[in-house]
Amino acid sequence: MIVTRGLSRSFGRVEAVRGLDVEIGAGEIVGFLGPNGAGKTTTLRMLATLLRPTDGTATVAGHDLLADPRGVRRAIGYVRQGGSADPTRPVREELELQASLYGLRPPREHVARVCEAFGLTGLADRPPAALSGGQRRRLDLALGLIHRPRVLFLDEPTTGLDPRTRAALWDHVRRLREEGTTVLVSTHYLEEAEALYDRVLIIDGGAIVADGPPSALKSRAGGTLGDAYLALTADA
Amino acid sequence: MFIRDSAAVFHHAVRATFRTKAGVLIGAVQPLLYLALLGPLLARAVPGGGGWEVVVPGILLQLVLMSAGLAGFGVVFDRQTGVLERLRVTPASRAALLTGRVLRDALVLVAQSALILALGFALGLRAPVAGVLAGLAFVLVPALGLAALSYAVALRLPPEVFPPVMTTAIVPLMLLSGVFLPMSMAPGWLDAVSRAMPLRYVVDAMRDLFAGHYATGSVGIGLAVSVVFLAVALAAGTRAFQRESA
Ligand SMILES: Nc1ncnc2c1ncn2[C@@H]1O[C@H](COP(=O)(O)OP(=O)(O)O)[C@@H](O)[C@H]1O
Ligand SMILES: [Mg+2]
Numbered sequence: 001m002i003v004t005r006g007l008s009r010s011f012g013r014v015e016a017v018r019g020l021d022v023e024i025g026a027g028e029i030v031g032f033l034g035p036n037g038a039g040k041t042t043t044l045r046m047l048a049t050l051l052r053p054t055d056g057t058a059t060v061a062g063h064d065l066l067a068d069p070r071g072v073r074r075a076i077g078y079v080r081q082g083g084s085a086d087p088t089r090p091v092r093e094e095l096e097l098q099a100s101l102y103g104l105r106p107p108r109e110h111v112a113r114v115c116e117a118f119g120l121t122g123l124a125d126r127p128p129a130a131l132s133g134g135q136r137r138r139l140d141l142a143l144g145l146i147h148r149p150r151v152l153f154l155d156e157p158t159t160g161l162d163p164r165t166r167a168a169l170w171d172h173v174r175r176l177r178e179e180g181t182t183v184l185v186s187t188h189y190l191e192e193a194e195a196l197y198d199r200v201l202i203i204d205g206g207a208i209v210a211d212g213p214p215s216a217l218k219s220r221a222g223g224t225l226g227d228a229y230l231a232l233t234a235d236a
Numbered sequence: 237m238f239i240r241d242s243a244a245v246f247h248h249a250v251r252a253t254f255r256t257k258a259g260v261l262i263g264a265v266q267p268l269l270y271l272a273l274l275g276p277l278l279a280r281a282v283p284g285g286g287g288w289e290v291v292v293p294g295i296l297l298q299l300v301l302m303s304a305g306l307a308g309f310g311v312v313f314d315r316q317t318g319v320l321e322r323l324r325v326t327p328a329s330r331a332a333l334l335t336g337r338v339l340r341d342a343l344v345l346v347a348q349s350a351l352i353l354a355l356g357f358a359l360g361l362r363a364p365v366a367g368v369l370a371g372l373a374f375v376l377v378p379a380l381g382l383a384a385l386s387y388a389v390a391l392r393l394p395p396e397v398f399p400p401v402m403t404t405a406i407v408p409l410m411l412l413s414g415v416f417l418p419m420s421m422a423p424g425w426l427d428a429v430s431r432a433m434p435l436r437y438v439v440d441a442m443r444d445l446f447a448g449h450y451a452t453g454s455v456g457i458g459l460a461v462s463v464v465f466l467a468v469a470l471a472a473g474t475r476a477f478q479r480e481s482a
Binding site: 048049050070073074076077078080082083084085086087088089093096097098100101102103143 | 240241244245247248251252313314317318319321322323324325326327328
């Protein structure tokens with residue numbers, strides 16, 4: 001579903017992502033781990049067509065990133081680190097715009113559907129500024145999933161959430177697994193990787209340093225996933 | 237695709253514009269202030285009568301420069317809140333993301349211009365309807381261009397840099413275009429500098445149209461400048477929305 005070949009991005013002299021070669025199959029739920037500044041967001045933004053690679057290429061859902069960005073965009077959902085809703089506009093209006101831009105007809109019905117799925121029904125007339133952190137995160141998910149994408153990119157969806165809200169978000173990801181959605185999720189939380197993901201990619205300094213099921217990484221490190229993580233990533 | 241997406245972005249932007257009564261009221265009254273409080277002075281300063289026909293086109297252009305020129309503020313906000321990235325991930329046409337916004341700006345400008353004209357007529361403007369309508373078209377074309385350009389600049393400059401740069405740039409642009417009094421009244425050096433301002437030719441053309449002179453050299457030059465300005469600005473704006481994306 002996602003294939004990258006030497007995918008790279010530099011910002012001036014900073015090589016944020018260096019020659020990524022990754023293959024992710026349909027329906028895999030993959031955790032993307034790594035310290036701050038490792039290149040997770042840069043990778044996800046390239047795969048979401050927001051950032052042009054300085055080298056290499058990738059296909060997402062069968063569409064080439066550079067040759068067919070619109071094909072990629074139709075197939076993916078992207079939930080940005082830090083949210084993506086206008087804090088001043090009612091939830092309903094933001095979702096209606098999103099539905100319209102994905103060509104969903106009639107927008108209202110699709111908005112009602114995602115509001116139901118993400119527990120936003122009673123909140124649709126509020127602006128995000130009047131929502132709690134967890135409610136805002138659910139809105140971000142609803143915005144990214146309204147068109148039922150086959151591939152979903154989540155950038156640190158659980159950072160800063162309290163444990164209960166985080167667990168609720170995990171449930172949403174588990175539901176996506178049942179629907180066969182391919183999901184690439186960046187996170188700092190190791191316990192999340194153990195609980196949720198089929199496979200983890202660990203990135204450090206812009207390069208993949210480990211790739212496999214959580215159990216395999218643990219046994220290789222002869223300890224917990226935390227031991228594996230600390231052994232593989234450099235001291236920051 | 238393009239039309240559907242532009243319509244969706246337009247609808248979304250219009251809803252925000254008309255959300256609060258206070259916002260609508262401010263948008264309606266603010267452009268009238270110059271006409272009501274400065275217009276009577278300027279109209280008297282114009283030699284040989286016909287003052288309002290000179291002043292009203294200038295005030296219209298001043299409104300355009302302010303509203304359209306500062307339109308990019310909306311994009312600065314959308315960049316900071318992540319809205320812009322969210323829209324860029326959708327399959328929506330890049331040109332539509334720009335066009336929908338610019339059409340909203342056009343709607344607001346038409347409404348505000350109508351108010352200015354109504355007050356102008358009440359104060360003593362006596363211009364032929366055909367000239368006024370033609371003049372309005374002349375001011376809207378570069379307005380759309382200016383709004384697009386403002387968005388392009390807002391997309392390229394760091395968000396914290398845009399507000400001071402744009403508000404500072406707009407004032408000389410406005411004064412040098414001769415929005416208050418015709419630049420033909422200015423000393424030679426000022427007149428010469430103002431010839432580098434595209435919108436000077438637009439306001440000169442509008443003043444001819446408001447005076448009922450349609451087939452003049454100024455009108456021809458003004459039309460050409462308006463159209464070229466719009467084309468260049470839209471191209472720059474769309475490029476800016478496409479920038480960086482794969
Ligand atoms: N727009 C940008 N301009 C310059 N440098 C950037 C930009 N985005 C990211 N970087 C740099 O690229 C590296 C990777 O950043 P990022 O992908 O955000 O890491 P992560 O998401 O893993 O924390 C960092 O060194 C960061 O400073
Ligand atoms: Mg990040």
